[in-house]
């Protein structure tokens with residue numbers, strides 16, 4: 001078993017981003033700038049946004065966190081997005097999900113200027129990704145592809161099984177793995193809650209991407225010998241044994257599965273850290289206008 005070490009890879013890639021960020025500052029007199037909007041008081045969301053801001057600092061980006069009460073109206077949120085779209089000092093703009101029930105996430109996603117959509121959730125970016133055109137790729141799938149690339153894993157011809165069809169992970173992941181690029185060129189099966197026999201589908205996988213949101217859903221008996229296992233799960237449980245007061249569990253039973261896998265990501269220390277690197281890379285591209293002139 002080899003570890004796909006998110007801690008190591010994210011630190012390495014952050015070094016490159018930091019250098020490019022310094023070059024950007026030297027030539028333009030300003031820093032790449034990410035704005036993150038957070039609505040409400042979800043503990044996990046607050047942790048992620050804080051981590052994104054801290055990572056911006058690490059690579060020399062400017063970052064702004066706008067925090068609204070849970071009862072902000074959709075209209076007021078959309079008005080703020082319009083204002084930030086028009087603000088030339090803002091390069092990247094994200095609205096942390098999930099949003100409260102009275103706000104339509106689809107409307108919010110489409111309101112963000114696709115040239116600042118560093119989450120890669122806007123339909124323009126999604127469509128361009130599907131066509132293999134320059135675009136912002138959603139941060140988690142992007143981070144996973146960067147990790148495979150870093151370790152020089154050639155996925156061409158592999159059978160990939162993605163578990164979960166979310167807009168932010170499973171669905172874009174299936175597109176990226178099937179694309180004619182490297183990593184990519186996989187034969188992809190996208191499984192979900194209505195799949196007849198998920199266990200059996202996963203058993204056929206050369207590469208498994210688990211993005212279901214259920215602790216230890218993927219067990220050893222479901223994994224083929226030598227498979228590559230990517231765990232996107234971040235299931236939080238209260239624990240009095242840790243400083244933070246909670247413990248994270250993946251969608252994969254790491255202890256059981258690791259001995260069978262050729263490569264595997266740990267949780268924490270895997271995909272989550274790469275997600276942030278994906279976001280930083282997109283923000284740098286947005287600042288440099290290297291995707292949209």
Ligand SMILES: Nc1nc(=O)c2c([nH]1)NC[C@@H]1CN(c3ccc(C(=O)N[C@@H](CCC(=O)O)C(=O)O)cc3)C=[N+]21
Nearest residue numbers: 047048094095096097098119139268269270272273275
């Ligand atoms: N608009 C939007 N964009 C997102 O990118 C987005 C989102 N909404 N909503 C929620 C998910 C989740 N997400 C994570 C980011 C970092 C870690 C991360 O850093 N994880 C660390 C540990 C984190 C901890 O200890 O809590 C690790 O896995 O080692 C995890 C998950 C971004 N998301």
